[in-house]
Each structure stands twice: as C-alpha cells, then as structure tokens.
Amino acid sequence: MYRWDRPAYVSVGERRRKAAKAAAKIMKKGKNILPVNVQGRKISTTFWGQAWCRHLESFSDFANRLPRGRTYIRNGSVIHLDINTAKVEALVQGSALYKVAVEIKELDRKKWSALRGHCSGQIGSLIELLQGRLSSEVMRVMIDQNQGLFPKPKEMTFSCSCPDWAVMCKHVAAVLYGIGHRLDLDPALLFKLRNVDHLELLESVRVKPGSGCRKAHIIKGQDLSEIFGIDLADSHPGATPSRADKDGSNKNKKLKKR
Ligand SMILES: [Zn+2]
Numbered sequence: 001m002y003r004w005d006r007p008a009y010v011s012v013g014e015r016r017r018k019a020a021k022a023a024a025k026i027m028k029k030g031k032n033i034l035p036v037n038v039q040g041r042k043i044s045t046t047f048w049g050q051a052w053c054r055h056l057e058s059f060s061d062f063a064n065r066l067p068r069g070r071t072y073i074r075n076g077s078v079i080h081l082d083i084n085t086a087k088v089e090a091l092v093q094g095s096a097l098y099k100v101a102v103e104i105k106e107l108d109r110k111k112w113s114a115l116r117g118h119c120s121g122q123i124g125s126l127i128e129l130l131q132g133r134l135s136s137e138v139m140r141v142m143i144d145q146n147q148g149l150f151p152k153p154k155e156m157t158f159s160c161s162c163p164d165w166a167v168m169c170k171h172v173a174a175v176l177y178g179i180g181h182r183l184d185l186d187p188a189l190l191f192k193l194r195n196v197d198h199l200e201l202l203e204s205v206r207v208k209p210g211s212g213c214r215k216a217h218i219i220k221g222q223d224l225s226e227i228f229g230i231d232l233a234d235s236h237p238g239a240t241p242s243r244a245d246k247d248g249s250n251k252n253k254k255l256k257k258r
Contacts, residue, residue, distance in 0.1 A: 015075040019093040023079040026091070033080040033091070036178040038073055043177050047132025049184040051143045055150040056176055062153060062168065069173025078178040083189045088179060092171040098162045100175045105155040107194035111147055119201045129201060130187045149194060 010018075026033050044050045056062050072078065072092065080091040088102040118141045123129050134142065142148050158172045183190055191198035 012075055015077060015093070019076045019079050022091075022093045022097050026080070034082055034182075035076070036073060036078040036081050036181050037076060038181055041074075043070065043073055044180040044184050046184040046187070047134075048130075048187040048190055049180040049182075051132075052150060052183050052190070053177060053180040055143065055145065055148075056180075058145060059153050062176075065166075065168040066173045066176065068170035069175070069177050072170055072174035073177040073181065078174050081175060081178045081182060083179065083182060083193050085192055085195045088175065088193070090175040090178065092160075092174055094162060094171055096162075098160055098171050100161075100171050101159045102172065102175060102179075103157045104151045104193060107149065107196050112196050114147065115141060115149065116200055116203070121204050123201055126199070126202060129198060132187070149190060149196075151194070 023033055023035055044053050057066055072094070077093045078090055079093055079097075080089075082089045086104055086106050088104070090100040090102075092098050092100055119138055122135055122138045128134065132139070143150065146152070158168055160169050160171045162169055162171055179193075188198055
C-alpha cells in the first residue's frame with residue numbers, strides 16, 4: 001500500500017547537490033556563508049565538539065529527536081552556521097531552504113565564577129584549554145551537566161521556518177550537531193556563545209584565608225605557568241611530590257601529625 005504521507009526518497013548525492021546549489025545561489029548574491037562540512041562518519045572528533053554532542057544527547061528531552069539531524073549534518077545540508085553571543089543562526093537545506101535559530105542563555109555569572117575558581121592554576125596555557133588537554137578534575141567540572149559550560153535544555157529556545165515545526169525538528173537537530181562540529185574547528189566559539197571570556201580561565205583566582213568567597217587576583221595567562229611553578233616549589237614545600245628518605249623514614253608524614 002502506498003503511503004501518501006511518506007516523503008519521497010532522496011539520495012545522499014542528490015541532497016548534497018541540492019545543498020551545494022543553494023549555497024552557490026546565496027554566495028552569488030554576495031552573502032557570506034559558513035557551511036558545515038562533515039568528513040567521514042564522525043560528526044565531531046575533538047574534546048569540545050564531542051563533549052557538546054554528548055551533553056545534548058544526555059538529556060532525555062533531546063535524545064529521541066537529535067538522531068534525526070545526523071543524516072542532515074552528514075549530507076552537507078547545513079549550508080550556513082554562524083555562532084554568536086547567545087545565538088546561533090543557520091540555513092538548512094531540506095525539501096526547501098529553512099532558516100533556523102537557536103537562542104542560548106548566557107552562562108550564569110555564579111556558575112562562571114565557580115568554574116574559574118575550580119580551574120584556577122589548573123590550566124597551563126590557552127592551547128591546552130582549547131585542545132581540551134585538561135586534568136580529569138577540570139574536565140569533570142567543565143562538562144558537568146548542571147554546573148559546567150554547556151546549556152541545559154531549559155536554557156535553549158529553537159525556531160525553524162519549516163512547516164513541520166515541532167519542539168525540535170530535524171533541521172534544528174542538524175544545527176545542534178553542527179555546533180559540535182564547528183567547535184572542532186574553533187573551540188573558543190563555545191565561550192563566545194555563552195558570553196564568557198575563556199582567557200579568564202587562565203588567570204589565577206586566589207581564596208582569601210578565612211573568607212568564604214573567592215576574590216580574583218589576576219595574573220595574566222602567559223606568565224601563569226612560570227609563576228605557578230615557582231609558587232608550588234617555594235611556598236608549599238610539604239606539598240611537593242614526596243620523596244622517600246634514603247633510610248626509608250618519612251619525615252613529611254611525621255611533621256604533618258604534629
Ligand atoms: Zn525545521
């Protein structure tokens with residue numbers, strides 16, 4: 001029995017051709033576009049991109065709907081995706097060209113302060129941060145579902161110009177994966193999206209003795225590892241990696257007990 005409501009099959013090649021044609025048409029008008037080109041099966045291959053995708057998939061509200069976007073993103077159907085502060089705008093080629101917008105709340109200031117506190121002195125350089133070369137503790141807090149950098153479903157609103165608009169259509173789902181792929185290329189966009197300055201994570205935040213709150217004491221990132229190296233060695237001799245005495249006794253332990 002023929003199903004009238006079943007969409008006609010469109011091959012991958014045909015989808016790609018259609019998307020490329022739509023992109024060329026826009027560029028001919030002198031407009032800049034930022035297409036998403038996924039190579040191979042994996043949508044995302046780096047720490048931040050994969051963490052973004054995993055985070056979204058971890059919510060049951062999204063988990064059922066997101067897979068519909070995977071084919072679209074792999075087919076090159078997201079012909080434009082632009083990440084800005086608290087907003088992502090995109091064009092997705094489906095049976096027609098659809099305009100998608102994802103609005104994301106800026107990161108809560110208290111959460112950001114807490115993240116800065118956790119990361120203080122833990123990230124050696126901008127490259128380490130952007131490449132996700134982080135200690136397991138820093139990584140854990142950064143990607144924490146509730147307290148980390150990524151938005152929760154209630155902090156996100158979607159819109160799409162397609163006629164079959166639901167809470168999340170396949171075009172929006174494709175754009176959400178597209179963000180993950182774009183973070184592979186430029187991880188700093190995640191911080192831009194949440195309206196926070198990632199360079200602040202390279203600063204040292206010191207806790208005043210006796211006070212419950214953290215006060216920022218700024219040391220620019222470039223000098224951080226150097227200064228920190230000296231601090232660790234000079235000011236906390238007991239905290240340096242313990243070296244067992246030649247005779248086997250452990251003086252550090254004895255000192256701590258006093
Ligand atoms: Zn749609």
